Amino acid sequence: MTQDRHLPAKPAPAVAPDPAPAPKPRAARAAAKPRSGITTASAKPRSAITTPAAKPRAGGTAATPAAKPASGVTATPAAKPRAGVTTPAAKARAGVPKPPKAPSRPAVAPVATLTLAVGAHAERPPGQAGPAPLNGHRPGPVTPVTPATPVTPSKATGRAKTGSPALNGHRANGSAPVSVTPAAPRAAVRRAPQRPTPVPPTPPTATPVPATQQPPTPVPASQQPATPPVPATPAVAAGAPTAAAAEGARAPDVWDERVAGALGFLRRRITGAYEVDEFGFDPELTEALVHPVLRQLYRRYFRVDASGVEHLPPVGSALLVANHSGTVPVDALMLTMGVHDETPLHRHLRLLGADLVFRLPVLSELARKSGSTLACNPDAERLLRNGEYVGVFPEGFKGIGKPYKDRYKLQRFGRGGFVSAAVRTGTPIIPVSIVGAEEIYPIIANLKPLATMTGLPYVPVTPTFPLLGPLGMLPLPSKWMIRFGAPIETASNTLDADDPIVVFNLADQVRETIQQTLHELLELRPDPFS
Amino acid sequence: MNVLVTGIGRYLGAHLAARLADHPRVDHVIGVDTVPPTGELADLLADRVEVVTADPRGIVTAVTQSGVEAVAHMGVISTPGRGGRPAMKEHNIIGTMQLLAACQAAPGLRKLVVRSSTAAYGASFRDPAVFTESTAPTLMPRGGFAKDIIEVEGYVRGFSRRRADVITTVLRLAPFVGPAADTTLTRYFALPAVPTVFGRDPRLQFIHIDDALEVLVRAVTESHRGTYNVAGPGVIMLSQAIRRAGRIGIPVFEPGMSAFAAFVKASGIGDFNLDQLELFVHGRVVDTSRLIEEFGFRPRSTEEAFAEMVRGRGLRHRGGLAALRPEAVTAAEAMVLEGIRAVRAAAGGRARREPA
Numbered sequence: 001m002t003q004d005r006h007l008p009a010k011p012a013p014a015v016a017p018d019p020a021p022a023p024k025p026r027a028a029r030a031a032a033k034p035r036s037g038i039t040t041a042s043a044k045p046r047s048a049i050t051t052p053a054a055k056p057r058a059g060g061t062a063a064t065p066a067a068k069p070a071s072g073v074t075a076t077p078a079a080k081p082r083a084g085v086t087t088p089a090a091k092a093r094a095g096v097p098k099p100p101k102a103p104s105r106p107a108v109a110p111v112a113t114l115t116l117a118v119g120a121h122a123e124r125p126p127g128q129a130g131p132a133p134l135n136g137h138r139p140g141p142v143t144p145v146t147p148a149t150p151v152t153p154s155k156a157t158g159r160a161k162t163g164s165p166a167l168n169g170h171r172a173n174g175s176a177p178v179s180v181t182p183a184a185p186r187a188a189v190r191r192a193p194q195r196p197t198p199v200p201p202t203p204p205t206a207t208p209v210p211a212t213q214q215p216p217t218p219v220p221a222s223q224q225p226a227t228p229p230v231p232a233t234p235a236v237a238a239g240a241p242t243a244a245a246a247e248g249a250r251a252p253d254v255w256d257e258r259v260a261g262a263l264g265f266l267r268r269r270i271t272g273a274y275e276v277d278e279f280g281f282d283p284e285l286t287e288a289l290v291h292p293v294l295r296q297l298y299r300r301y302f303r304v305d306a307s308g309v310e311h312l313p314p315v316g317s318a319l320l321v322a323n324h325s326g327t328v329p330v331d332a333l334m335l336t337m338g339v340h341d342e343t344p345l346h347r348h349l350r351l352l353g354a355d356l357v358f359r360l361p362v363l364s365e366l367a368r369k370s371g372s373t374l375a376c377n378p379d380a381e382r383l384l385r386n387g388e389y390v391g392v393f394p395e396g397f398k399g400i401g402k403p404y405k406d407r408y409k410l411q412r413f414g415r416g417g418f419v420s421a422a423v424r425t426g427t428p429i430i431p432v433s434i435v436g437a438e439e440i441y442p443i444i445a446n447l448k449p450l451a452t453m454t455g456l457p458y459v460p461v462t463p464t465f466p467l468l469g470p471l472g473m474l475p476l477p478s479k480w481m482i483r484f485g486a487p488i489e490t491a492s493n494t495l496d497a498d499d500p501i502v503v504f505n506l507a508d509q510v511r512e513t514i515q516q517t518l519h520e521l522l523e524l525r526p527d528p529f530s
Numbered sequence: 531m532n533v534l535v536t537g538i539g540r541y542l543g544a545h546l547a548a549r550l551a552d553h554p555r556v557d558h559v560i561g562v563d564t565v566p567p568t569g570e571l572a573d574l575l576a577d578r579v580e581v582v583t584a585d586p587r588g589i590v591t592a593v594t595q596s597g598v599e600a601v602a603h604m605g606v607i608s609t610p611g612r613g614g615r616p617a618m619k620e621h622n623i624i625g626t627m628q629l630l631a632a633c634q635a636a637p638g639l640r641k642l643v644v645r646s647s648t649a650a651y652g653a654s655f656r657d658p659a660v661f662t663e664s665t666a667p668t669l670m671p672r673g674g675f676a677k678d679i680i681e682v683e684g685y686v687r688g689f690s691r692r693r694a695d696v697i698t699t700v701l702r703l704a705p706f707v708g709p710a711a712d713t714t715l716t717r718y719f720a721l722p723a724v725p726t727v728f729g730r731d732p733r734l735q736f737i738h739i740d741d742a743l744e745v746l747v748r749a750v751t752e753s754h755r756g757t758y759n760v761a762g763p764g765v766i767m768l769s770q771a772i773r774r775a776g777r778i779g780i781p782v783f784e785p786g787m788s789a790f791a792a793f794v795k796a797s798g799i800g801d802f803n804l805d806q807l808e809l810f811v812h813g814r815v816v817d818t819s820r821l822i823e824e825f826g827f828r829p830r831s832t833e834e835a836f837a838e839m840v841r842g843r844g845l846r847h848r849g850g851l852a853a854l855r856p857e858a859v860t861a862a863e864a865m866v867l868e869g870i871r872a873v874r875a876a877a878g879g880r881a882r883r884e885p886a
């Protein structure tokens with residue numbers, strides 16, 4: 001809440017209304033942007049949110065409600081920050097909505113800002129929205145442009161003074177920044193982040209500049225307070241009274257963004273407005289609900305050290321073949337987490353799971369939604385042809401259910417179906433060695449009769465499991481290491497997927513590589529629970 | 531070209547016959563069925579299609595004596611009618627056998643188009659995620675319709691071996707949806723609370739009824755030998771479909787599902803049988819690339835088809851919970867967001883004042 005502390009000072013300067021008549025157009029434009037299909041990274045979250053609010057209030061702007069869901073904008077929101085371009089800075093800015101200064105009428109303030117955005121947007125000529133990908137923020141360089149589309153200051157100020165931002169029509173582009181009411185600065189701020197992206201129509205040259213700049217300007221909160229008077233970017237300054245700008249810069253409101261993101265997520269879940277692929281993979285759900293849990297396990301609990309990620313092709317398909325252990329396939333989950341978090345493009349690993357998973361209710365649903373599919377050649381090949389990373393554990397139950405005394409001894413690799421899938425699609429095989437999973441539930445015995453009765457592949461007895469009841473289901477916090485090995489190329493004409501010799505040789509090669517790497521990793525790990 | 535269409539007593543057959551009658555390359559359409567078309571369907575066919583109502587033997591005569599060049603077999607029914615399952619089986623299996631026998635004896639026949647269903651793939655947890663035309667069902671399906679379909683396809687394969695000169699096309703259609711179509715499935719999504727299977731969220735695919743008809747017409751008027759999946763590309767999860775229709779899903783445990791189905795049927799709320807049950811446990815998705823490539827036609831995606839159905843039947847605004855309509859949800863979202871902002875603003879204001 002450092003930002004809050006500064007606030008009191010700000011309002012005053014804010015009052016100085018029209019220091020920058022010129023800037024307004026910008027603000028307006030910026031606000032407009034999100035709506036135009038081109039949502040920039042920063043604009044997205046906001047736009048999604050703003051519209052609904054604006055709609056009911058604004059009344060006049062009929063287009064909004066219907067338009068909103070329809071126009072692509074809705075889908076985007078904050079939920080997938082990873083998606084792309086958004087630099088952290090961008091995100092932070094986007095979040096700007098900070099607590100309004102005037103507690104007395106909090107409700108009004110947000111409304112005002114929202115409506116403003118709508119009004120402004122209405123005016124903007126359609127053509128202008130630039131692709132403005134990244135960004136934005138620091139529109140600084142661009143500023144000079146603004147004058148081109150000036151808004152009469154008088155008009156703007158007048159409006160501002162009337163004071164009831166909420167109601168009115170802020171159709172005038174720039175009224176927002178100027179308004180005297182406490183809401184105003186906020187509005188300006190909010191808009192500010194968006195602004196940079198679409199460079200105003202006039203100066204095409206300007207556009208490139210902001211883009212380049214942004215990366216360096218990481219909007220750090222700390223930085224902003226330092227330079228309040230000199231609002232970080234001229235654009236910002238222009239858009240709003242300096243104080244407001246400074247505040248905006250300083251106050252990336254993370255929580256507001258989170259709340260808005262969560263609500264947007266909830267809305268999409270309730271209305272079914274999300275996409276799944278033909279395997280039933282629901283990336284939004286996975287990233288929003290599954291990954292946060294796994295990430296804690298990955299970073300805090302098992303303290304996974306991943307190495308060799310550079311062996312994964314940045315784009316295109318790869319078949320990750322790993323050793324399997326641990327009684328419960330936690331290693332598969334950690335591998336997906338590792339692949340997602342460690343690869344630069346945050347790619348998803350599509351696991352191939354055993355029949356058992358898909359036979360059981362709930363589990364089958366979860367598995368599909370988080371990107372798994374049945375381990376069979378048609379599915380594997382289809383995923384590989386689609387350019388996905390596919391993860392497979394050829395040891396299957398033999399690996400995962402082996403007794404503790406056999407730890408880190410690779411089991412037989414089945415029929416090598418994974419090799420033929422890789423060869424048929426010309427996909428490189430990445431041998432992956434996972435150390436640590438063996439110790440999470442050390443199996444000391446297997447209750448075979450019970451397993452036969454229930455149809456499960458094994459019923460493990462671990463030092464803690466039946467003994468401590470549910471508490472025994474807590475995995476032991478072993479230290480994990482995952483190493484991605486050098487790819488084994490299969491895209492060669494000399495390989496024949498239907499030749500059993502080829503298949504077995506390749507499978508052996510992969511198996512040997514994993515086994516050796518396991519030994520190396522074990523040497524590196526001082527003790528299992530270090 | 532003279533075309534004979536079976537199953538004109540039902541929606542699909544009647545509409546196909548009508549479309550064919552309007553097609554420039556088709557001279558004459560004979561429509562046959564064991565029951566006459568009624569109501570709208572009769573109006574649709576009036577003056578355009580020669581309607582023959584007969585028992586299976588009569589249909590045989592129609593085929594052999596009318597000198598048709600193409601037969602479109604739409605007469606495989608998916609839900610038991612008044613005669614129950616035995617009558618349905620009789621109709622589907624014996625009817626098809628008789629028809630194929632007649633076709634074999636018709637020297638002038640050049641084309642046979644058979645309406646099949648993606649139910650031919652069965653549904654099991656051991657199936658690949660996406661079926662291509664060459665995938666065989668891993669387990670024999672339990673549903674009557676699926677069994678019939680598999681058997682019918684078997685007879686058709688036999689026929690195509692014996693009459694290699696006839697271009698035989700088998701179209702495996704996904705469940706239809708459409709603004710006007712009234713099927714088991716559309717009725718299902720119109721229920722205020724939609725029963726689902728606990729712990730399962732199947733992937734579904736639909737075909738827009740107009741696209742299905744378009745594909746059928748092309749199959750009859752053009753030449754496409756072989757088996758094709760006919761479905762809207764893309765996938766929709768059952769839970770997603772229910773939400774998009776503004777409904778609520780009521781999970782029912784799988785073991786109790788059959789009893790539940792019987793109850794629903796008995797109480798007249800709706801009817802669904804083992805075919806749907808299997809679909810709702812495991813889902814079914816097919817690969818449509820062969821269709822798109824060969825027919826040069828891309829059906830509306832599953833999502834679009836479903837959205838049209840929801841719009842066309844007004845599902846969003848009829849039945850279901852008003853609170854689940856998108857406008858309501860959006861408004862609620864905005865309200866909560868504003869509320870939270872207001873509260874935080876108030877809290878923030880307090881925090882600010884204290885240090886001062």
